[in-house]
Amino acid sequence: MIILKQISKQYAQVNALSSVDLVIPTGCIYGIIGKSGAGKSTLLRIMSLLEQPDGGEVLYGSQRVDTLSGKELLLRRRKMGMIFQNFNLLSSRTVSGNIAYPLEIAGMHNKDIHRRVDELLEMVDIRDKRKARLRELSGGQKQRVAIARALAAKPEVLYCDEATSALDPQTTRAILSLIRNLQEHLGITVVLITHQMPVIRSICREVAVLEGGRIVEQGPVAEVFDTPKTAAARELVYG
């Protein structure tokens, strides 16, 4: 379970987040939506420990994690994977080289890396692209490589930052179906931020609506989408 308690974050004059309380159950696919500038990326960076809040606490289960530093922080961060809209892959490396990268950094032996990379290629269904260069891949295939890399070290949580926003509708459906299958198969927690409402409807169990750095609504997707209670949620849901 990921628990955020009274999280606040300020940049110069901007209150990016104010008094954010959020509980993300383990094994859930959780969506975070909000207009541009609402604070979604800031929240994701704080949850994934890339940035520290100015106030409040982040807990993974019963462990407070926002105060971790050094080796403890590194070990905690290894339990999280992250994927992005622009894939963030290393263009100098092949598909296998990209997937192997976090395992090399973690100090895994070469033989074990090979075995794990094979497993991951199979998992995301791009076995035949093992030796390909990134420029030879479609957007969907690149996102599959990014997912394999994010899952390489067997994380407990997968963070998705607008992961399908650069993909066409058909590829988006295929990537969402992959994420849903992986979540079910591996039992991981998935947190995603997106401006694509169909994405939330199709794979999330719960959703939180951010506006001006505050959570104005949260609950099961069917509830929030069928009967949005706030103007912010209505604007997002009805467009």
Ligand SMILES: Nc1ncnc2c1ncn2[C@@H]1O[C@H](COP(=O)(O)OP(=O)(O)OP(=O)(O)O)[C@@H](O)[C@H]1O
């Ligand atoms: N590093 C930063 N320095 C200064 N201001 C920032 C920084 N990061 C975010 N902000 C500000 O904090 C607010 C929230 O930004 P954030 O990127 O979290 O919103 P968002 O909902 O993810 O928006 P978008 O959908 O456009 O990515 C915005 O007003 C933004 O300008």
